[in-house]
Amino acid sequence: MNPHNSPRARNSGRMRVTALTTFLALALSGCAAAGAEKPLPERPSAGPSASPGATASAAADGPSPAATMVCGDETRTNIVKALSLPSEPPTTDSWADKLYTCTYTLPSGHLMLSVKETSDPETARKFFDGLQQQAPGAAPIEGLANLGFPAFQTPTSAVFTKDNFVLTVDAAALPSTLGPHAVSRDAFAYQVATAVLACWSE
Template sequence: MRLRRTAALLLLLTAVGCGSAGSPGPAAAPPAASPSASPSAAAAAGASAGAAASDRPSDATSMICNPYFRQELAGALGTDIDRPLAPSWEKRVYSCEYHYPAGSMTLSVKELPDPATALAQYDGLRGSAGAVTDLNGLGEAAYKRADGTTVVRKDGFVLTVDVARLPETFGTPPRSRADVAVMTATTVMICWKEHSS
């Protein structure tokens, strides 16, 4: 039953686009990003550029807090944030908190220099997360924690969708917060795929 529901969410989201520069959205823009457009390109650029790449997130990473993605996520969840996003970039982690009237969730991407380092980071997080449930079809590997938070590894990136501060059910129509996390992570993966093609 749970697998069928997750598969239904994935099918629903395949129709979701990630907007374009011409899409309407709030005026606030995320911090400037490097020219790489996909997770794999960003990982390669990070590996070759060394320290120069560490001063700003890649385009793929900064997408999680840009106005176009925010608009796509609002459409997928049936609700929008009630205050502006305030992205941060520290120690190669780009993050922002999505504040809603009923709670909040945090999206973050850790940029690693290569896929092998990302795998080690992902395995370390998984090992310290307690009981987890593996998720098939998201990135190269994914799991969800007991609180519904979803972690996905893709190329040299580790995405975390932390839903611990959302109510047990959220959105319109109401979904479990675990389903909200999977839906959000799936939307990110779809957007990354669109930008890399």
């Protein structure tokens, strides 16, 4: 039997689409609220737009506003709501080799979001393909669940590429299930990634 057509795979796909529908509603409202209340964090050399369509060269000395969204108020709020956390988790971030990384310290462990900025979409796709080839258990995210972008998922992470950006949500340091609804790590990583994509696409 083709593993992608197995009952487990079909159930996983249905769960992702269901999670996508509910979480994107939350995410889009969060993006709108964050945009109305507070501008994106300012970075000394970041470009004026938060759209990932802007080339990474505009942020040669620092991450772009689109990249820093993964550590912004809207993403933090979405994580709090998804896991029913009592307060916002602390974060640490870094920028090196065109890779912006934001690590959330959750009650149950660390969640790492990263954005690789490249010079053009073709380079981003090569970087994405390399990650997919190296990731154990990587499987493409297909159909409605990928939002129209190249994407893959592992048992602990989700990776998407859009324009000249590659977004990775790594939940490997978290327990196998999370929150009051016992969401699996891979489903949570997918939810967080698609929420960021939704904000990028606004």
